[in-house]
Amino acid sequence: MLVRRSASKTAAVGFLIGFALLISGCGSVPPGTSAPPPQTSSSQAGPGASSSPSGDGSPTGAPSSRPPSSAPPSSQPPEQAAVDCKKLKCVALTYDDGPSPETTPQLLKILKKYKARATFFQLGSLASQYPELEKQIHELGSEVANHSWNHETLSRLSSDGAERNLTRATKAIEKGCGCKITLMRPPGGSTDKSLDKTTKRLGLAEIMWDVDTRDWETLNTSSTRRSALNAHRNQVVLMHDIHQPTIDAQDDVISGLQDKGYTLVTVSELLGKQAAPGTRYPKSWGSY
Numbered sequence: 001m002l003v004r005r006s007a008s009k010t011a012a013v014g015f016l017i018g019f020a021l022l023i024s025g026c027g028s029v030p031p032g033t034s035a036p037p038p039q040t041s042s043s044q045a046g047p048g049a050s051s052s053p054s055g056d057g058s059p060t061g062a063p064s065s066r067p068p069s070s071a072p073p074s075s076q077p078p079e080q081a082a083v084d085c086k087k088l089k090c091v092a093l094t095y096d097d098g099p100s101p102e103t104t105p106q107l108l109k110i111l112k113k114y115k116a117r118a119t120f121f122q123l124g125s126l127a128s129q130y131p132e133l134e135k136q137i138h139e140l141g142s143e144v145a146n147h148s149w150n151h152e153t154l155s156r157l158s159s160d161g162a163e164r165n166l167t168r169a170t171k172a173i174e175k176g177c178g179c180k181i182t183l184m185r186p187p188g189g190s191t192d193k194s195l196d197k198t199t200k201r202l203g204l205a206e207i208m209w210d211v212d213t214r215d216w217e218t219l220n221t222s223s224t225r226r227s228a229l230n231a232h233r234n235q236v237v238l239m240h241d242i243h244q245p246t247i248d249a250q251d252d253v254i255s256g257l258q259d260k261g262y263t264l265v266t267v268s269e270l271l272g273k274q275a276a277p278g279t280r281y282p283k284s285w286g287s288y
């Protein structure tokens with residue numbers, strides 16, 4: 001049966017990717033191998049902070065000073081109402097390394113239940129296997145974005161290699177969602193000026209995070225819940241929708257943030273439609 005073959009293949013792919021992520025420390029900067037963490041604010045632990053989530057710092061302040069968008073970003077469903085995060089208290093939940101046919105649908109169900117939106121940084125290799133999940137995410141009003149083809153550390157590749165990798169992933173993701181993507185997140189948060197130039201050529205803004213839940217490391221529902229609920233206004237929260245303990249935290253995370261008055265938005269909604277290609281966000285990650 002196709003289903004059984006698919007499940008088996010999924011498990012194998014999941015294992016390989018999970019193993020790779022375990023080694024590479026997805027969501028954190030691998031020691032000694034990656035770009036320097038942001039140094040602009042002591043209140044925001046960057047990716048170099050190895051043990052504590054960074055959501056307990058002071059608010060990041062206003063997002064990019066973009067005018068309210070008159071049209072939704074291109075990766076958003078056109079019927080979606082514009083959100084102004086200069087007026088609303090927003091938080092952007094982000095989920096990396098999927099899609100997973102086991103766990104991603106569970107998360108989509110929870111997002112739908114709470115009418116919340118989020119951003120999914122996808123591996124092109126998985127997006128090509130599960131294009132229907134790309135479409136579902138997009139149709140739900142959430143955002144899909146590029147997280148490389150197969151979680152390679154892009155800053156270790158040549159400029160041409162990184163460009164080929166990202167382009168391949170973009171094509172797979174866009175084919176699945178039927179939309180245009182404008183954001184990427186480098187695996188491990190590892191970037192450099194060369195990758196900045198590459199992403200600028202490709203029309204992709206680089207999205208990092210404010211709050212690192214380290215869910216991939218703890219695989220602990222309570223810890224993930226606690227970290228995510230530490231988010232402040234207009235911050236970006238990093239999680240991974242391929243881990244069941246993370247999924248198990250989401251009902252409480254989403255309802256808890258909404259109870260605090262936060263509107264859960266996509267990253268493009270948080271930044272505004274003019275998120276600049278080749279530029280790192282949040283601003284504390286800027287290299288210029």
Ligand SMILES: [Zn+2]
Pocket residue numbers: 026027096097147151187188
């Ligand atoms: Zn990742």
